[in-house]
Amino acid sequence: MADTRTPSFPGVQTTILGADEIILNMGPQHPSTHGVLRVKLRMDGERIVASECIIGYLHRGVEKIAEHRSYQQFAPYVDRMDYVAAVSNGLGYCEAVEKLLGVEAPPRASVVRTILTELQRIASHLLWLGTHALDIGALTPVFYCFREREEILKIFEKYCGARLTTHAFRIGGLQYETYDGFEHDVARFCQDFATKIDEYERLLTENRIWVGRTKGVGVLTAQDAIDLGVTGPVLRASGVEWDIRKAFPYAAYDQYEFKIPTGPNGDTYDRYLVRMEEMRQSRHICLQAIENIPAGPILAKVGKVLKPPPGEVYHSIEAPKGELGYYVVSDGTIQPYRVRVRPPSFINLQAFDRMVRGHLVADVVAVIGTIDIVLGEVDR
Amino acid sequence: MTDEPADKQPAKQAEPPKGEQPSAAQPKAPRVEAQPAAPAKPVVPPAKKEEPPGPKPLDSPLVLRFRARFGEAIRDAVIDRKQAILVVEVGRLREIAEYARDEEQFDMLTDLTATDWPKREKRFEVVLNLYSFPRNERLRLKAQAAENEKVPSVTGVWGAANWLERECYDMFGIVFDGHPDLRRILLPDEWQGHPLRKDYDILTQDTAWVRENLGIESGQ
Numbered sequence: 001m002a003d004t005r006t007p008s009f010p011g012v013q014t015t016i017l018g019a020d021e022i023i024l025n026m027g028p029q030h031p032s033t034h035g036v037l038r039v040k041l042r043m044d045g046e047r048i049v050a051s052e053c054i055i056g057y058l059h060r061g062v063e064k065i066a067e068h069r070s071y072q073q074f075a076p077y078v079d080r081m082d083y084v085a086a087v088s089n090g091l092g093y094c095e096a097v098e099k100l101l102g103v104e105a106p107p108r109a110s111v112v113r114t115i116l117t118e119l120q121r122i123a124s125h126l127l128w129l130g131t132h133a134l135d136i137g138a139l140t141p142v143f144y145c146f147r148e149r150e151e152i153l154k155i156f157e158k159y160c161g162a163r164l165t166t167h168a169f170r171i172g173g174l175q176y177e178t179y180d181g182f183e184h185d186v187a188r189f190c191q192d193f194a195t196k197i198d199e200y201e202r203l204l205t206e207n208r209i210w211v212g213r214t215k216g217v218g219v220l221t222a223q224d225a226i227d228l229g230v231t232g233p234v235l236r237a238s239g240v241e242w243d244i245r246k247a248f249p250y251a252a253y254d255q256y257e258f259k260i261p262t263g264p265n266g267d268t269y270d271r272y273l274v275r276m277e278e279m280r281q282s283r284h285i286c287l288q289a290i291e292n293i294p295a296g297p298i299l300a301k302v303g304k305v306l307k308p309p310p311g312e313v314y315h316s317i318e319a320p321k322g323e324l325g326y327y328v329v330s331d332g333t334i335q336p337y338r339v340r341v342r343p344p345s346f347i348n349l350q351a352f353d354r355m356v357r358g359h360l361v362a363d364v365v366a367v368i369g370t371i372d373i374v375l376g377e378v379d380r
Numbered sequence: 381m382t383d384e385p386a387d388k389q390p391a392k393q394a395e396p397p398k399g400e401q402p403s404a405a406q407p408k409a410p411r412v413e414a415q416p417a418a419p420a421k422p423v424v425p426p427a428k429k430e431e432p433p434g435p436k437p438l439d440s441p442l443v444l445r446f447r448a449r450f451g452e453a454i455r456d457a458v459i460d461r462k463q464a465i466l467v468v469e470v471g472r473l474r475e476i477a478e479y480a481r482d483e484e485q486f487d488m489l490t491d492l493t494a495t496d497w498p499k500r501e502k503r504f505e506v507v508l509n510l511y512s513f514p515r516n517e518r519l520r521l522k523a524q525a526a527e528n529e530k531v532p533s534v535t536g537v538w539g540a541a542n543w544l545e546r547e548c549y550d551m552f553g554i555v556f557d558g559h560p561d562l563r564r565i566l567l568p569d570e571w572q573g574h575p576l577r578k579d580y581d582i583l584t585q586d587t588a589w590v591r592e593n594l595g596i597e598s599g600q
Contacts, residue, residue, distance in 0.1 A: 056566035063551075064575055068582050099461055102433040226488050226513065229540030240513070247516050309432035313461045314509055314520065316490070327507065329495055342491040342509070350543045379566060 020044050024361065028057050032135045032365040035375030039352075039364065046360050051353050055346075058379035066339035071097050071306040072171060074339065079165035081341065082377040084127050086165045087120035087156070088319040094169045095250055096315035096326035100308040101171075103301070107294045109173035110252040115186060115289045116159070116168055117251065117317075118282040122193070123152040124320035125275050125282075132272075132369035133204060136213045141203055148196050151189050158185070172302035183290045190283045190290075197279055204272070214268035218355035218367040221266055228351045232322025232344055234371060237274045238266035244318040251317075256288045268370040275372075307334055321345050321372050341380060345373040435460040442484065442519070449483075450476060463520060470506070470523040474532035474558075477508070477521070481537055486510035486519055489538035492545060494552045496578045502526045504554055508534070530557040551576035568593070 027038040036057035042050040062081060066074045078093045079086035091113055098104060105113065130145030153163040158179050160168045168174070204210045220230065222238040235242060243260045245253040261277035263270025308330040316325035322344030329338040348371050355367045438459040446466060447454050453476065456467035468476050480486040491509040502524040510519045525531050533556040535541045545556045546565040553574035556562055563569060572586045590596060 056564075056568070059566045061575060064582060100433075102461075224539075227539040229489055229491075229538065242513065309434050311434045311460045312465075314463060314491075314518070323490065325491055325509070327491065327493060327509065338495045340491070340493040340507075342493075346543065346547075347540060350540065 021049060026364065028054075033368055034131065034373060037349075037368065037373070037375055037378070039368075041356075041361065041364065043361065048356050048359055048361065048364070051356050051364075053349055053352055055349070055375070055378050058375050060380065062380040063339055063341060066336050068335065070334045071308070071336060074336065075169075075171065076165070076167045078341070079167055080376060081343065081380055082124075082319065082321065082324070082345065082374045083164055084374055085120050085124040085320045087116050087168050088124075088317065088324060090167060090169045091117050091251065092315065092317040092319065092324045092326050094171050095317065096313055096328050097171045097306070097308070098300075099315050100311070100313045100328050100330055101302065101306060102309075103172055105173040105251075105300055106297045107252070108296045109169075109298045109300075111255075111289055111293050112174055112178055112298070113169060114252040114256070115286050115293075116156070118285045118289075119152045119155060119186070119189075121282045121320045122279050123149045125279050126152075128275065128320075128369070128372045129200060129272075132366075132372075133210075135365045135369045136210065138204060138207070138210060141200055144196070144200060144203075148189075148193060151192075155182075155185050155189065158182075170299065171306065173297070173299035175299070177298060178293075183293065186286055186290050190287050193283050194280075197276060197283075201276060205276075211269065213363075213366055214272060214370075216265075217268045217359060217363045218370055219265065219267045220351055220355055224354055225266070225351065228354070229347045230322070230351050232318070232320070232348065232372075233271055233274045233278060234322065234348050234351070236261060237263035237271040239264060244316055244323060248316075250315075252289065253285075256285045258282075258285050268366050271370045305334055307332060316342065319344055321374070321377070322348055343377045343380060345371075345375075345377040346380075349373050349378055433461050435465070438464055440464065445484070446476070446479075449479060463518065465520045465522060467522045467524070470502075470525045470529065470531055473506070473521070473523045474534060474537065477534045477537045480510060480519065480521070484512070484519075485514045486512045488513065489534065489540045489544070490518070492534070492541055492548060494548050494554055494576075496552060496576065498578045500524070502529070504529075504531075504552060506531055506548070506554065525554060528555075530555050532556070533558040535559055550574070553577065 021042060021044050024041040024043050026041060027033040028036040033039065038054040040052045040054060041048050062077055065077055075090065075093055078089040082089050126145040126149040130142035133141040156166050157163045159182065160166050160176055220234065220238050222240050225235045225238040225240065239262055241260050241262050246260060258281045261274045263274050310330055310332040312327065312329040314325055314327045316323050323342065324344055325342030327340040327342065328336055331337040352367060352371060356364055435458040438457040443457040443466065450472065453469040453472045454466060455469060458465045488511045489508060490511045493507050495505045495507060497503055497505060504525045506523045506525060508521040510521065523531065531554055533541065533545055535545065543565060545559050546563060548554050549556060549562055550564040550566055551574055564571065568589065571589055573580055573584065587598065590598065
């Protein structure tokens with residue numbers, strides 16, 4: 001093979017700069033990039049003229065691994081993509097394979113899945129809130145957020161033994177029955193949490209510095225958001241009332257009443273408010289769900305060896321970060337022929353350039369935080 | 381189970397075909413929506429236990445509109461697990477994508493990816509997952525491309541295609557014609573080979589790159 005490699009470092013191609021322009025490099029080792037994101041900024045003074053995200057530092061070839069594992073063996077791998085919302089990843093994958101097989105999880109499993117996934121959404125949003133506020137300079141919320149997140153992780157730990165990469169679900173339902181006192185733990189968390197959200201809001205919502213740093217920063221119009229395929233809270237903050245839990249209900253979401261919060265301006269402040277409201281709605285869903293967890297089996301009848309009939313399926317769920325989709329192709333063998341993950345963080349990050357242009361370099365930090373990316377999922 | 385095409389006909393008037401009554405020996409199909417459909421209607425595949433899910437021909441009004449407009453360029457239309465799939469001619473992908481966005485209101489490109497089928501005459505299958513906000517409906521477009529065949533880029537139709545096509549190029553080596561900035565995105569720019577091709581083994585790596593840049597003998 002002829003070696004055509006060039007010694008250039010990725011991305012540093014010659015750009016014709018204006019007389020006042022400089023290139024500023026941020027990351028990959030920068031605390032506010034939430035992992036290993038590298039951003040190249042073309043600056044005119046302190047204003048951003050253009051930007052480029054350089055990603056892939058955490059690429060592990062998850063989709064390739066899937067082709068060499070059986071359907072069940074691959075399930076724990078998906079937890080390592082969005083590692084702060086492993087439960088949601090697992091739900092999406094299990095439901096996609098279930099659809100491919102033509103089985104459905106029993107009602108009890110669906111309800112427990114819904115509860116755990118909503119708790120995970122709260123945990124993911126809490127992590128986002130704490131670090132986002134920290135990036136902007138508010139030091140207090142992160143301690144509060146981690147305090148409450150810990151309660152959720154404890155519930156996960158009691159349920160399945162793991163806190164972060166939980167692998168809580170199995171294809172066809174659940175492996176574990178809920179523990180004694182599960183409902184009580186969830187109910188107690190939800191009751192306490194109502195006042196905790198108000199506490200966070202007291203720290204931030206009307207804080208002049210917070211408002212000054214987030215209002216009008218990183219505006220994304222609804223049209224741009226749809227064009228760029230942006231989903232999740234970022235899309236909703238741009239005024240599009242769209243949530244997969246309502247559009248294509250999965251698990252047990254069609255049984256519960258909840259609202260889809262939206263924002264009018266599509267700026268960082270609106271995205272903050274949308275996520276705060278989402279946490280309240282998640283809490284509301286959990287409270288409804290624990291009222292009545294149906295009795296019955298927790299695992300549908302699936303064989304030990306899964307051989308889905310040839311064909312393909314695309315299934316997506318509303319993960320905390322946006323639409324998490326799995327496109328699974330089966331050739332009738334025990335290993336998936338192809339698993340494609342539609343990662344919300346990757347696609348939402350593409351909107352970064354449109355959001356930062358014209359802003360100051362300090363706003364880059366706010367915008368990275370507000371998209372809520374996890375590099376494990378961006379790079380897979 | 382709502383992501384079936386909106387213009388699917390209701391199956392309720394269907395009368396159960398003979399010999400389909402669940403016998404005592406047969407466990408009840410676990411799918412809730414399992415109800416027999418008339419055999420003449422290919423739109424709703426009956427989700428019975430005997431018949432495994434799989435691709436079946438699709439003939440919905442949406443497909444008819446696409447067929448009326450593009451004729452032979454719509455190679456095939458199937459429904460698989462209640463999801464509509466159109467197989468289109470690769471050369472006219474851009475045109476068809478524009479039509480899907482403007483006339484059929486598929487305003488969001490949810491995902492763009494590919495699958496490698498090395499034994500087929502045209503090995504790559506580019507897969508576009510579309511979503512329509514006004515209709516709350518999904519549609520999958522597929523186009524088959526040979527190894528060195530260029531695929532028209534849809535970046536001009538949906539902005540989301542930019543990074544997705546770059547990833548596809550990175551992982552499969554599919555060249556998208558008209559892409560503004562077709563570079564690798566996840567792997568290093570100098571990497572040799574395209575990992576998601578079926579002939580790229582899971583243990584394969586660009587050993588020269590690893591040695592030169594990481595200073596180790598092997599990344600395995």
